[in-house]
Amino acid sequence: MEFGSVLAMILIGAIAGWIAGKLMKGRGFGVIGNIIVGVVGAFVAGMIFPALGFAVGGGVIASIFHATIGAVILLFLIGLIRKA
Structure with missing residues (x-):
């Protein structure tokens, strides 16, 4: 995997995590957490x-x-899971 691919994946994950945090009414996890949620979310959706x-x-x-x-x-x- 090239550096540009990794950078694009992190950028897209950050944007997706931020949008998802806004859509879910404040359930975001900060900048690093949103990147992780966005990248993992892309994997889940994939x-x-x-x-x-x-x-x-x-x-x-x-x-x-x-x-x-x-x-x-x-x-x-x-x-x-948190509510359970």
Whole structure:
């Protein structure tokens, strides 16, 4: 994996994590936590969406959208675990 790929993944993860934190009404985890949630959320969405037959497309905007949906799902699951 090249440095540019890693940098793009971190940047997209940060944006997706920040958007997901705003959508989930303050369930963000700070800058580093949001990056982690965004990257892991993109991974989660990458596993779930193909199984459902859902395709977003290519490009940066589609990647951010994809990662944001995954991060929202991840934040929702973390919220359920915290309440239990």
